Amino acid sequence: LLKRVKRRYLAVQVNSDSAVSQREFWDAVWAAVIRLYGEYGASQTGLKLFDFNEEKKTAVFRVSLITLPQVRASLVSVTRIGSNEAAVHVTAISGTIKSLREKM
Amino acid sequence: MQGSRIAAMKRVFTDLHLRLNPDDKAVAKRVIVKAATIGYGMVAVPFSLETRENEISIFRNICSEVKVDFASRADLVPRTRDQLMRLLRKLRRKFEVICVVCGNKEVARQAAKDRRVDLLSFQSLDFRGRFFDWAEAELASNSLAALELDVKPLLVLEGSARVRFLGVLRREISIARAFHVPIVVSSGVGAELLLRKPREIAAFVSLLGLDEASALDAVSVNPSGIVLRNRGKLSSGFVAPGIRVVKEGRDC
Numbered sequence: 001l002l003k004r005v006k007r008r009y010l011a012v013q014v015n016s017d018s019a020v021s022q023r024e025f026w027d028a029v030w031a032a033v034i035r036l037y038g039e040y041g042a043s044q045t046g047l048k049l050f051d052f053n054e055e056k057k058t059a060v061f062r063v064s065l066i067t068l069p070q071v072r073a074s075l076v077s078v079t080r081i082g083s084n085e086a087a088v089h090v091t092a093i094s095g096t097i098k099s100l101r102e103k104m
Numbered sequence: 105m106q107g108s109r110i111a112a113m114k115r116v117f118t119d120l121h122l123r124l125n126p127d128d129k130a131v132a133k134r135v136i137v138k139a140a141t142i143g144y145g146m147v148a149v150p151f152s153l154e155t156r157e158n159e160i161s162i163f164r165n166i167c168s169e170v171k172v173d174f175a176s177r178a179d180l181v182p183r184t185r186d187q188l189m190r191l192l193r194k195l196r197r198k199f200e201v202i203c204v205v206c207g208n209k210e211v212a213r214q215a216a217k218d219r220r221v222d223l224l225s226f227q228s229l230d231f232r233g234r235f236f237d238w239a240e241a242e243l244a245s246n247s248l249a250a251l252e253l254d255v256k257p258l259l260v261l262e263g264s265a266r267v268r269f270l271g272v273l274r275r276e277i278s279i280a281r282a283f284h285v286p287i288v289v290s291s292g293v294g295a296e297l298l299l300r301k302p303r304e305i306a307a308f309v310s311l312l313g314l315d316e317a318s319a320l321d322a323v324s325v326n327p328s329g330i331v332l333r334n335r336g337k338l339s340s341g342f343v344a345p346g347i348r349v350v351k352e353g354r355d356c
Contacts, residue, residue, distance in 0.1 A: 075259070089300070
């Protein structure tokens with residue numbers, strides 16, 4: 001039997017002086033993961049975006065538990081989103097979306 | 105388990121290398137406020153030989169406003185061993201942290217064995233310009249010097265340059281760990297958007313072969329320990345390591 005994949009949900013805050021679109025944000029995250037760990041490493045992360053709030057510049061996405069440290073390291077290396085300087089900070093991590101929302 | 109939890113709660117996250125310009129107060133304040141917001145409890149700004157006392161007090165005032173501990177730090181960039189010794193004699197008692205930027209092997213070796221030096225910094229991105237090898241680590245392990253690594257180049261560099269630099273840092277960290285040389289990870293940034301949370305920096309540094317606990321120590325216990333140790337030495341009651349004046353007067 002296949003073992004169930006354990007996951008974690010991350011809430012992040014984007015810091016940028018200009019507006020950030022969902023597409024630009026997600027492209028920047030994927031690019032950072034691929035730059036650091038390559039396509040093979042990125043394929044193991046199981047990244048999935050759940051929510052992106054363009055006004056508050058917050059996002060919620062899912063990642064597999066075993067690659068959580070790698071994804072956190074990749075988020076640190078995001079210095080640009082689109083053509084603007086930006087930083088991505090993890091604000092909360094949780095095992096379920098429900099408890100993540102409570103933490104937020 | 106509970107002990108480690110308590111230790112984790114007591115961590116004071118420290119960034120010993122914020123590159124701020126005292127003439128640009130607005131930017132300096134923004135960066136320090138951001139550092140306080142993202143979880144730093146102590147910051148240090150490097151000063152040079154020509155720094156005046158009022159420049160230091162500018163940062164001290166900003167830090168007290170935002171309730172962050174401030175440590176004064178001097179970055180020495182000597183060209184020769186004699187110049188290093190002269191600078192240490194002159195500045196050691198004025199600053200809480202002394203960092204030597206090692207530009208050549210002669211200076212690096214002298215800095216590693218001198219107990220007045222707190223941090224060894226190698227700013228070259230090329231491995232030929234960095235002198236933290238086995239001999240350097242052995243000397244540093246017998247003194248009090250720690251190896252300082254800045255995160256900024258890892259954020260700014262791209263492509264093959266970053267790949268090479270990651271390799272260089274991984275090698276230096278493995279040497280430092282083999283000789284029990286403390287590692288201090290600093291940001292080395294002067295812009296808000298390049299600041300990262302201490303736990304994020306610890307996660308990033310784990311790329312370089314540090315386990316989670318050591319990575320967290322590199323942004324908390326190691327740098328704050330250096331500042332606290334030196335504050336004790338610079339206090340008026342200090343006599344020698346382990347000896348301190350607790351009371352003075354005729355009734356002693």
